[in-house]
Amino acid sequence: xxxxxxxxxxxxxxxxxxxxxxxxxxxxxxxxxxxxxxxxxxxxxxxxxxxxxxxxxxxxxxxxxxxxxxxxxxxxxxxxxxxxxxxxxxxxxxxxxxxxxxxxxxxxxxxxx
Amino acid sequence: xxxxxxxxxxxxxxxxxxxxxxxxxxxxxxxxxxxxxxxxxxxxxxxxxxxxxxxxxxxxxxxxxxxxxxxxxxxxxxxxxxxxxxxxxxxxxxxxxxxxxxxxxxxxxxxxx
Numbered sequence: 001x002x003x004x005x006x007x008x009x010x011x012x013x014x015x016x017x018x019x020x021x022x023x024x025x026x027x028x029x030x031x032x033x034x035x036x037x038x039x040x041x042x043x044x045x046x047x048x049x050x051x052x053x054x055x056x057x058x059x060x061x062x063x064x065x066x067x068x069x070x071x072x073x074x075x076x077x078x079x080x081x082x083x084x085x086x087x088x089x090x091x092x093x094x095x096x097x098x099x100x101x102x103x104x105x106x107x108x109x110x111x112x113x
Numbered sequence: 114x115x116x117x118x119x120x121x122x123x124x125x126x127x128x129x130x131x132x133x134x135x136x137x138x139x140x141x142x143x144x145x146x147x148x149x150x151x152x153x154x155x156x157x158x159x160x161x162x163x164x165x166x167x168x169x170x171x172x173x174x175x176x177x178x179x180x181x182x183x184x185x186x187x188x189x190x191x192x193x194x195x196x197x198x199x200x201x202x203x204x205x206x207x208x209x210x211x212x213x214x215x216x217x218x219x220x221x222x223x224x225x226x
Contacts, residue, residue: 031212043216
């Protein structure tokens with residue numbers, strides 16, 4: 001079955017540590033995205049990538065970094081510079097077309113203490 | 114900048130009734146709107162896309178309308194069931210940079226037997 005895999009489901013880190021969240025897709029989609037969701041709130045776009053080796057900042061990119069070295073992979077690093085990193089992180093992918101729906105993974109819940 | 118608004122209050126509805134959710138947008142005219150369903154702790158799942166030249170779109174018990182004059186889309190769940198309980202998100206296409214998809218905050222629907 002094709003889909004998006006985010007791992008791990010739950011992640012715990014100490015404050016001051018960088019942490020990398022994994023996102024892999026086997027849908028052969030060109031575009032990939034990272035969103036952050038806080039309790040009771042909507043999705044906020046962190047970074048997106050339309051093609052390998054290219055990515056753009058979303059609305060809340062500060063304190064995060066990404067890479068897109070392979071079509072199927074788009075890892076997100078939450079750096080120690082992110083002031084409030086505890087959140088639910090969602091990765092998505094889509095065909096690079098104007099009206100293509102986004103396919104989401106089931107998220108990683110990151111807790112930083 | 115583009116703005117998307119959904120009812121922030123949860124919609125509590127009795128089984129069998131019709132749930133109606135609203136998505137209002139301002140500052141631009143999207144060519145289409147997408148609707149997604151999100152269950153707790155999971156990623157959103159695409160449900161329907163309606164284009165600006167389509168007044169109405171249906172999928173099983175779901176119906177979406179798009180009123181470009183009112184800048185509003187309505188999402189209806191007819192003959193609602195407890196399994197329909199979830200948060201429903203609307204998403205227009207990016208107003209400027211392709212790939213910068215934003216979502217409404219979502220409306221939670223609770224269907225009680």
